[in-house]
Amino acid sequence: MHTFDLSRPWQLHPQVAVRPEPFGALLYHFGTRRLSFLKDRTLLALVQQLQTEPSAQSACTAVGLNGAELRRYEQALGALAASSMVVERTP
Template identity: 45%
Template sequence: MFCPGLPYRCSPSVALRPEPFGALAYDFSTRRLSFLKSLELVEVVRRLEHHRDVHAALDAAGVHPERHGSLLAALASLCDTGTIEPRGGVPA
């Protein structure tokens, strides 16, 4: 279950390939291909591992507060598919 108050990261088995619309995410473990359909979402996913929680990653990526809800829904979906995953430890 996705909890934006916790720290996350892009799964180590997932590679992101930049595209004009956002990115392709390929999971080498499951062979699943996903589409990240906005550059904003890609930026947040890339920042996840560097912040104490999802909210901090959204802020660091410069996401307008009105967009937080839609991006949190997208991140929850990415968590359900294993593209992102919870991580232990919190950066100082």
């Protein structure tokens, strides 16, 4: 898996639907027909925050992530990018 670039702007893929759940959320990609589970509410908040922040790093800061926990969420974003659930945002 590639290293996820926190300095870049990201967003949910336009074909991804989010269904919040008590444990986090389900993401369904209508193009690939893949389902992903977000296993906690912080990850859901982070994915939603990607839409409006200038970078993934600023989205992490906005949801209160720092230090050791940041690495775990960076890896989760990397997995979501590898499965095309999140894509780099272009101007």
